[in-house]
Amino acid sequence: MSEPRSVLVTGGNRGIGRAIAEAFLALGDQVAVTSRSGGGPDGALHLTCDVTDAAAVEQAFVDAEAAHGPVEVLVANAGITADTLILRMSEDDWSSVIETNLTGTFRLTKRAAKGMLRLRRGRIILISSVVGLTGQAGQVNYAASKSGLVGIARSLTRELGSRSITANVVAPGFIETDMTAVLSDEQKAGIMGQVPLQRYGSVDEVASAVTWLASPGGSYVSGAVIPVDGG
Numbered sequence: 001m002s003e004p005r006s007v008l009v010t011g012g013n014r015g016i017g018r019a020i021a022e023a024f025l026a027l028g029d030q031v032a033v034t035s036r037s038g039g040g041p042d043g044a045l046h047l048t049c050d051v052t053d054a055a056a057v058e059q060a061f062v063d064a065e066a067a068h069g070p071v072e073v074l075v076a077n078a079g080i081t082a083d084t085l086i087l088r089m090s091e092d093d094w095s096s097v098i099e100t101n102l103t104g105t106f107r108l109t110k111r112a113a114k115g116m117l118r119l120r121r122g123r124i125i126l127i128s129s130v131v132g133l134t135g136q137a138g139q140v141n142y143a144a145s146k147s148g149l150v151g152i153a154r155s156l157t158r159e160l161g162s163r164s165i166t167a168n169v170v171a172p173g174f175i176e177t178d179m180t181a182v183l184s185d186e187q188k189a190g191i192m193g194q195v196p197l198q199r200y201g202s203v204d205e206v207a208s209a210v211t212w213l214a215s216p217g218g219s220y221v222s223g224a225v226i227p228v229d230g231g
């Protein structure tokens with residue numbers, strides 16, 4: 001088996017992030033998970049870190065590196081929604097989502113790049129959403145934050161590619177987690193009607209795309225957007 005890698009997954013205490021962390025643990029990697037409320041899968045290092053706080057992001061990397069060495073795989077997964085139609089969308093609805101989903105990812109990738117440039121290798125994987133590609137009524141803030149991740153990954157690809165660092169986006173469709181549990185039955189039926197595979201996705205189906213991008217098999221893929229959305 002290959003050497004265990006130092007992996008950092010944000011938002012790794014539940015939902016998609018937790019499944020991603022578990023998948024890396026199953027491969028034998030050393031995994032640090034972060035969240036605001038703490039916790040995570042057994043076998044991972046659990047760190048408290050709000051991605052809207054630059055000092056907390058720095059501290060999380062320091063702690064992960066002290067335990068596992070320089071972060072070689074970053075999965076920027078932490079994200080929130082604050083859905084409402086544009087005329088009702090407040091400044092706070094806009095800025096809280098942008099600050100967490102987009103600016104948080106900027107902070108994480110900037111800090112991760114520092115160590116990866118020294119290592120001369122690395123995998124950066126950003127968890128976006130199909131909504132970032134298609135748009136969605138009631139999600140102007142969320143869609144803007146998620147499409148921005150494509151710009152980050154493609155720019156990092158050009159900036160860091162010569163050092164064997166890849167940056168890719170995974171764009172899940174409807175996955176059953178706490179985030180989607182709050183949707184009404186009517187909203188869920190509307191989404192399902194547009195999914196050719198006619199079912200919701202599982203957190204494990206997202207995790208397998210992420211671990212593939214981080215695997216030797218994904219080594220020549222960078223700047224890509226991989227949909228995991230049932231078609």
Ligand code: NDP
Pocket residue numbers: 010011012013014015016017034035036037038049050051052077078079080100127128129130171172173174175176177178179180
């Ligand atoms: P959940 O709501 O289940 O989990 C969100 C995770 O992010 C939690 O671990 C949460 O932990 C963490 N988090 C939220 N805000 C912050 C913050 N400011 N700092 C640090 N951690 C934070 O969501 P999902 O698992 O469903 O979603 C994970 C990602 O996948 C998100 O980026 C989401 O946008 C994306 N996605 C989800 C889809 C779905 O259908 N579920 C579809 C497409 C994309 P805590 O609250 O403890 O901080």
